Amino acid sequence: MSKPTTVAAKLPTKWGDFTIYALEKASDGKEHVALVMGDLDSREPMLVRVHSECLTGDAFSSLRCDCGPQLEAAMQKIAELGRGMIIYLRQEGRGIGLINKIKAYALQDEGMDTVEANLNLGFEADQRTFEVAGEILDSLNISSIKLMTNNPRKVAALKAENIDVVERVPMKYGRNPHNESYLSTKHGKLGHFLD
Numbered sequence: 001m002s003k004p005t006t007v008a009a010k011l012p013t014k015w016g017d018f019t020i021y022a023l024e025k026a027s028d029g030k031e032h033v034a035l036v037m038g039d040l041d042s043r044e045p046m047l048v049r050v051h052s053e054c055l056t057g058d059a060f061s062s063l064r065c066d067c068g069p070q071l072e073a074a075m076q077k078i079a080e081l082g083r084g085m086i087i088y089l090r091q092e093g094r095g096i097g098l099i100n101k102i103k104a105y106a107l108q109d110e111g112m113d114t115v116e117a118n119l120n121l122g123f124e125a126d127q128r129t130f131e132v133a134g135e136i137l138d139s140l141n142i143s144s145i146k147l148m149t150n151n152p153r154k155v156a157a158l159k160a161e162n163i164d165v166v167e168r169v170p171m172k173y174g175r176n177p178h179n180e181s182y183l184s185t186k187h188g189k190l191g192h193f194l195d
């Protein structure tokens with residue numbers, strides 16, 4: 001298969017000036033993007049956040065999860081360092097999509113945890129894949145990264161895409177009374193490095 005190409009434009013943000021790259025012809029046909037600050041040519045490992053879409057958390061400041069504060073903290077860290085990348089993957093709801101995530105939220109409102117709700121709807125606990133993150137890094141010639149995540153399976157999945165993850169940077173942000181049990185389920189059932 002031919003290497004995916006990108007289109008790019010400047011993206012000034014409240015944290016500083018990024019360049020936004022959108023992947024054309026990603027293998028899954030979706031419109032994924034990367035926000036980049038700083039030098040793409042340096043061989044120094046790049047600080048990277050691979051963030052899966054969460055419309056409710058990222059756009060509407062939902063307190064049910066920690067996605068919004070993690071995204072903002074990642075952009076801030078990149079801006080402080082002057083170099084880094086956000087890879088924003090269009091796999092809403094851990095890959096089950098927005099409608100199903102809302103169905104899962106309704107089940108959680110009735111007492112299920114986030115994993116039980118996915119299973120009850122006939123999905124796996126986490127249906128995400130990370131090939132596209134590999135395609136984006138490859139198209140921008142980045143092979144070595146410091147990954148901002150608490151999720152050990154995300155580290156393993158990226159290594160499986162031949163990305164050299166030289167360091168994991170913890171991302172403990174956004175804990176609040178509404179997401180307390182969500183975060184403890186992430187820790188207890190999904191293995192996240194969270195206390």
Ligand SMILES: Nc1nc2c(ncn2[C@@H]2O[C@H](COP(=O)(O)OP(=O)(O)OP(=O)(O)O)[C@@H](O)[C@H]2O)c(=O)[nH]1
Pocket residue numbers: 050051052053054055065067070091092093094095096101104105114118148149150151154171192
């Ligand atoms: N199915 C489902 N998905 C959820 C729920 N809460 C959040 N999500 C999704 O979970 C994903 C969280 O993605 P990330 O923040 O990239 O990853 P993570 O696995 O939590 O790991 P970190 O890198 O440590 O944040 C997003 O796609 C959200 O839409 C939920 O209750 N059910």
Ligand SMILES: [Zn+2]
Pocket residue numbers: 054056057058065066067068
């Ligand atoms: Zn979220």
